[in-house]
Amino acid sequence: MAERGFQISRLPGFATVAIGAFVLLYLPILTLVVYSFNASNSVAVWGGFSLHWYADAWANEDVKAATVRSLVIGVSAAFLSTILATLAALGTTRRRAFKGQTLIYVVINQPLMVPEIVTAVALMIFFGIIKVATGYQGLGYLIAAHTAFCLPFAYLPIRARLESMDLALETAAADLYASPWQTFRRVTLPLLAPGIMAGAMLAFVISLDDVVITEFVKSGGQDTLPTYMLGQLRRSFTPEVNAISTMLLAVTVVLLTAFFLLTRKKD
Amino acid sequence: MSDTVTISARNVVKAFGQGAGQVRALDDVSVNIRQGEFFTLLGPSGCGKTTLLRLIAGFEMPTGGTILLDGADITTQPPNKRPVNTVFQSYALFPHLTVAQNIAFGLEMLGKPASEVKARTAAMLALVKLEAMAGRKTSQLSGGQQQRVALARALAPQPKVLLLDEPLSALDLKLRKEMQIELKRLQLETGITFIFVTHDQEEALTMSDRIAVMSAGKIQQVGSAKEIYIHPKNRFVASFIGETNFLHGKAEAGALRLGTGERVEVPGLAAGGEATVSVRPEQVRLVLPSDGLKATVGALVYFGTDTHCHLHLADGTEVVARLQSPATGEAGLAQGQAVGLRFAEGAVQRVED
Ligand SMILES: Nc1ncnc2c1ncn2[C@@H]1O[C@H](COP(=O)(O)OP(=O)(O)OP(=O)(O)O)[C@@H](O)[C@H]1O
Numbered sequence A: 001m002a003e004r005g006f007q008i009s010r011l012p013g014f015a016t017v018a019i020g021a022f023v024l025l026y027l028p029i030l031t032l033v034v035y036s037f038n039a040s041n042s043v044a045v046w047g048g049f050s051l052h053w054y055a056d057a058w059a060n061e062d063v064k065a066a067t068v069r070s071l072v073i074g075v076s077a078a079f080l081s082t083i084l085a086t087l088a089a090l091g092t093t094r095r096r097a098f099k100g101q102t103l104i105y106v107v108i109n110q111p112l113m114v115p116e117i118v119t120a121v122a123l124m125i126f127f128g129i130i131k132v133a134t135g136y137q138g139l140g141y142l143i144a145a146h147t148a149f150c151l152p153f154a155y156l157p158i159r160a161r162l163e164s165m166d167l168a169l170e171t172a173a174a175d176l177y178a179s180p181w182q183t184f185r186r187v188t189l190p191l192l193a194p195g196i197m198a199g200a201m202l203a204f205v206i207s208l209d210d211v212v213i214t215e216f217v218k219s220g221g222q223d224t225l226p227t228y229m230l231g232q233l234r235r236s237f238t239p240e241v242n243a244i245s246t247m248l249l250a251v252t253v254v255l256l257t258a259f260f261l262l263t264r265k266k267d
Numbered sequence B: 001m002s003d004t005v006t007i008s009a010r011n012v013v014k015a016f017g018q019g020a021g022q023v024r025a026l027d028d029v030s031v032n033i034r035q036g037e038f039f040t041l042l043g044p045s046g047c048g049k050t051t052l053l054r055l056i057a058g059f060e061m062p063t064g065g066t067i068l069l070d071g072a073d074i075t076t077q078p079p080n081k082r083p084v085n086t087v088f089q090s091y092a093l094f095p096h097l098t099v100a101q102n103i104a105f106g107l108e109m110l111g112k113p114a115s116e117v118k119a120r121t122a123a124m125l126a127l128v129k130l131e132a133m134a135g136r137k138t139s140q141l142s143g144g145q146q147q148r149v150a151l152a153r154a155l156a157p158q159p160k161v162l163l164l165d166e167p168l169s170a171l172d173l174k175l176r177k178e179m180q181i182e183l184k185r186l187q188l189e190t191g192i193t194f195i196f197v198t199h200d201q202e203e204a205l206t207m208s209d210r211i212a213v214m215s216a217g218k219i220q221q222v223g224s225a226k227e228i229y230i231h232p233k234n235r236f237v238a239s240f241i242g243e244t245n246f247l248h249g250k251a252e253a254g255a256l257r258l259g260t261g262e263r264v265e266v267p268g269l270a271a272g273g274e275a276t277v278s279v280r281p282e283q284v285r286l287v288l289p290s291d292g293l294k295a296t297v298g299a300l301v302y303f304g305t306d307t308h309c310h311l312h313l314a315d316g317t318e319v320v321a322r323l324q325s326p327a328t329g330e331a332g333l334a335q336g337q338a339v340g341l342r343f344a345e346g347a348v349q350r351v352e353d
């Protein structure tokens, strides 16, 4: 071939820039992980290898409570947003195009576009009114808020999966005497399952990671892990925070790896 | 095969879209398909073959007209209520199920008892010679094997009618020939009515009991391969099935007066107006110039056993004659030579425009 298409990887200096970017991205994280095993009290001076910050974090009742809260909120929000996202994805791909479809698409993806701080303030005020009116102070507000901003993250992989699915499969099921429900149950849902799992995992990770909205919406004593850490940073800064961060990182990496494996194109 | 009608389409119209951009995929189609026959829909791309099949399967509703199955109106019945199964062009095998589970799907949806599902699935696997593959995922099969699974899956519930939309088009030539024989065998063994779609005229001619030739959303002619080949109804059918020569001229009693002033006998032709006739190339005979229509030899194209001889009448009309190769060699035909043309008895067929 006389002419090769434009390839960004063939530009001069590509390798240097790429390596630089990776170092910038991962060096701080690597430092954080390394210092979580620091024996000394300082986050800047290395005092030998130790696991005692992990032990401290593990023994800390506040950390435990925040972890449980994070998990409860994350699992609930992931579960609810995935169900809503599945229904929304089916509604926007498996029926005739209808007026207002674009609007629905925009509404579902709104959390991706509106600045998070705006949503946070709005939710704080809105839930504040409800708290006063009902007297309810529980985790429900956080779960509702997380469900809302997790929705687009659950929706996108599910929708992608539905759109890449061969429609002839559902037609074939109907041809072979399956009712619409049986077609959904026996063909659409099993084929959609990896997309649903991926959506749920992504939603969970997004919920686990949230600071801004949680900080605004939570009532007293409702710290999640990230907001607990934020509170710690304001006071004494110990490698315990590094240890918690490293554990969060590990969970996130595992889930995201699973996500990529699930959404990867087969063959 | 019997004379009982299984599928009957009556004045079926299917339009897509609205207003100026509207496409009439089917335009007043009426056809009766008999029980147990191998019926082929043949026509060029976009003529409405798939659309007709989808209407019979129930994947689409017609814009007008009715579809009957064994005399009962099924026009608005959903596909899962019709005893009709489809072999899809893309096979549409369920990728999350094994070969055996794919074949069992229809039977399970019909609520057949487990023992019957098992027995019929096994019988179907044997019928398409895939017993060894029962536990495999369909993605681990070759194209030909996937094709067989699609067939077995559609035949397992013993439908009254099997619809096949260009099922062989994805296969290479050798496999296609094998599957043609296989399909014919399955049809004879099961006695199920097959409605087969193809745009390959050779496939249609060799496999079908009857063929419907379609064009532009209309059925042009229905008949056996022989009927359609020998008595094509119009120009489209004559040229779509096999090759042919058209002669055009004034209609006289029992003959056609060509532009050259010469007469061609057309038995039964009534005088008045213009008419077109079709003559197949293998029905054209070369004789001495004094014994037939005067023509000069143009190009000679060698095809192995046959040679196509392009001839020109006095008014320039081209006629192709298919001659056995040794004959041309012995006769020593050469370009520019003057010859006479005669047509075999019964070879001249009047066709509509
Ligand atoms: N869903 C649809 N929407 C709009 N037009 C359609 C639709 N389905 C078919 N058509 C049109 O109807 C006509 C007939 O289509 P059909 O698929 O029946 O043709 P076909 O004979 O099966 O052709 P091929 O041999 O290419 O498969 C075409 O002009 C096609 O563009």
Ligand SMILES: [Mg+2]
Binding pocket: B049, B050, B051, B165
């Ligand atoms: Mg087609």
